[in-house]
Structures are given as C-alpha cells and as structure tokens.
Amino acid sequence: MYEIDAKFREYFNELDPAKRLELLDALTDDEDTQLLRRLYSERYIKEKDHWLWRAICLQMLYGQWRLFKSSRNKEAMGILRELHTEDDNCFLYHEYRNVARRYLSTCKCSGYASSLMGLKTASDDEKIIKACLDIWQMSEGIARQENLRDNMKLWIKAFYDELVNYSSICRQEYERLCKHYISPSY
C-alpha cells in the first residue's frame, strides 16, 4: 500500500539527518523530491529532530494529569497538526517510520530502561518490552486516551509496522498492551 520507488529507499532507511540531506541532494529535482525537501525542513529544525521530539511529547501526554482534560487534548491536536497526521501520503508514512526507527535505535543503549537511579542496567528483553511500551504510548496509547484514532491512523500504522520489524516479540507485546489498556480517568 505504501510502496515507494527504489531510489527513495536509501533515503528513508538512513537515520542521520546530515546523510539524509546528502541523499536528498543527490536525487533529481522533481515534484516528489520537493515534497521530501519540505518534509525534511519541517522535521529537522536547527539540527534538532523536531518530529522525534513531538513523538516524545505525545508519549509524555499519555497518562499525564491535567486539571482540564481539554487542554491535554488541545495540545495533542496541536502536535498532530505539526506532524500532518491527518494526511494520507506514502512519503509521510515512511517519514513516520523513520522517526520510529530513530527512536528505536536509541533503545539498545546501555542506559535505556535501567532502574534504581541507573544502577541496574536492563536486560535485552527488558529493553525491548520498554521500547514496545514507549512506541505504544506515543501512538496507539495516546490516540485511545484522547479519542484521536481517526486523526492518527497513518502515524499509528507507521509506528506499529516499524515496531514489529524491530523484534519478534514486539507484535505480541503490542497486542497485550492494546488488550490491557485502561483508560486513564483524568
């Protein structure tokens, strides 16, 4: 459904922003490339991965207590607008997958999912389970909590597809999280 031309594959597989820009520059300047450039400039602002930050913000909104629920919903909607989640676009799908992959690339670091103030490092399995939870919260979880599943279809699908590629146990863990989802009351 979201198949892309082979010439774009390397671009979407690359995680380093500088190398991605080089790959983008190497592509012929057509309508598709212009769209990619626009997405690139929206995603990377002053060497910061703005979309990755927004994904982290979505995760932080999950389960966050607010005096007025509407303010949280409003903030989530604002983030989604920045991410263009209501659009259904092949490039956008792969860009979202790239965001998810970049996040997952950090989940193998030694400090990730450590406990007891960093004294106890996590095992590989614990890291994968925490990665599943993080990805779930920044996509399916926040969508369920704020009733935004329709607005986030593409985002959820991209994150899910990337997660199930990450490890064999991710699909099962994701389904478990969906099954045991408890709507926060606040």
Added chain:
Amino acid sequence: MEQNRFAAAFKQNAIWLVFIIEIAIFAYFNPKFLSLPNIINISRQVSYYGIASIGMTFVILIAGIDLSIASIVVLVNVVCAYLMMNMGWNMWLAIIVSIVMATLIGILNGFMVSTIGIPAIIATFASQTIFRGLAYILSGGLPIPDVLRYAPEVGLNGNPTLSFFARWTLNHWSIFPKTGIGLIPVCAIIMVICFAIGSFILNKSYFGRYFYAIGGNEEAAELSGIRVSKMKYLIYALSGFFAGLAGIIVLSRTGSAQASSLVGFEFEVITCVVLGGVSVAGGIGHMSGVIAGVLIIGSLKSGMVMMNVSEYTQMVVQGLVLAIAVGFDCFSKKRNAS
C-alpha cells in the same frame, strides 16, 4: 470500562488515601495529634524536607540521585551562621552567599556527573563527604550557637531579643490576624511557594518536559535536540539551590549550626520523593505525589514521637518505608513488563 477508570483514578491518588489513613490512625491513638499546635509543628518540621525534596524530585526524574544534599544543608547552616556570628555579616548577605554556594556545589555535582561521567551515586557521595568535612573544618567541630539572637543592627551578641531571622520561622502568618484563625508558619509558606515553583517548572515549562524526556530515554532526548549535558547541570544546580534554602530554614529553626547534624537526611528526602510516586527508574512522577510523600513522612515522624516510639525504632520504621516505597516501584515495573 468505568471500573477500569475508577481503578486508574484510585491508583493515581492512592498516596493521598495512605496519608488520610495514617492521620486517622495517629488521631485515634492520640487525639492531640490533630491539635492546632501539633499541625503547626508538623508544617514547620516538613518545610525543610519539602523544600529539599523538590530538587531531589528533579534529580530522580532524570534517573539520577543526589546524596550530597544533607551535606549541602549542613554546610549552608555552618557557613551562614559563621558569616553572621563570627564575621558580623548582614543577615541577607549571608543567606544569599550561602545559597549561591549551595547552587555552585550543585553545579559541581553536575560537572562530575555530566562532563566527567562519574555515576551520580559516586559523584554525589564524594561531594557528601567533602562538604561535610568542610563544615567540620569551618566550625572546628563545634556548634555555632545563638544564631537566633543575632541582631544585625547591634552586631554579634548585642541584643537578646529575637531577631528577624528567628521571627522568620518562629512566627506565624495569619489569614485573619485579629481572630488568630489560619495560623501558618512562615517556613511552611516558603515551602508552599517552592512547591508551586517546582510544579510550574515540571508542568508548565519546557524544562520540565526536558526532565521527563531525559529520564524516559536520554539518548532519544539528545537526538531530539535537548542538550542533556546542560540540563543535568541545571538539575543538579536546582537540587543544590533547594538544599541551600532548606539549610537556611533548618538554621532559623534550630538556632545553631552543627556539622554533625542531619545524618541520613538525604535518605529521608529520597523516601519522601519515592513514596510520592517518583520512579527510581526516572521519567515518571509528579509534584503532587511528592507533597503527599512529604506530608506522610512528616506526620509519621510526629506521630511516632507523640506515641513515645524510641528514636531507634523510628529509624527502623523510616528504613522500612523507604524499602517498601522502592520495592513497590520495582514491583510495579516488573508487573507491567510481565
């Protein structure tokens, strides 16, 4: 679904329920527990725990730890008293210098943790030893007494009446002055203001988000553009600042500075924070829970004193509370993972 929502709400606010049950138990065994003088006493007692716990909350949120806060409190105590009593400095100047010094110690912790890369527990343990030692050196191992009688207008030992410094915490601020209703100790007001600032930083500012992001996944936070190293400096500096402020409150409460005091204070503060739901794994927690944690520990200490529980038994109980709080956090994490 409604049941689930109720369960989630219950879980979110369970800590306050624990607080209410604790109050009810102590009030049942000793009706004076809920008397106004005791409530005022508890609010005074928790004020310095509360203030120090704000900085510790920030540190634990980024999956760090600050074991040096007790030494910072003690050093601020000694330095502030020394400047006022031995050098005749103006009270406000002594307070400002002491708090700036505490903040600089926090920055030093940040440097060791962030730039050098020493594990937080070792770096802050080293600071703890260094600054406790400095407090001993400065005071010569002796208490600096009579701070409450310090009167800047006449200088050292000039006026036996209580100075403004003493009034700062011994007096109350009354909502209705003529009736005496609504008596609140000044140090408790300072604690409330500090909690409001802490909540604002965590909930309303970008810094708060950065703290959560670093605690949740430091590498991802770095990739998304957060300057993790600088943030760690800021967080340890804030921890030092709040510990410094707590030190001033302690000094104004006790009226003397002693290098050997407050042993184990850092663990009591950690207990308050972890009990309040801040995860030792980092990235999870909120200030309202910490307020509950502080109130629980303050009430527990006061309640045990009123029930004539020995000091040694109190230590056992506080140790158990810390173990249960951390154990519960680890257990929840394991249960979520399985």
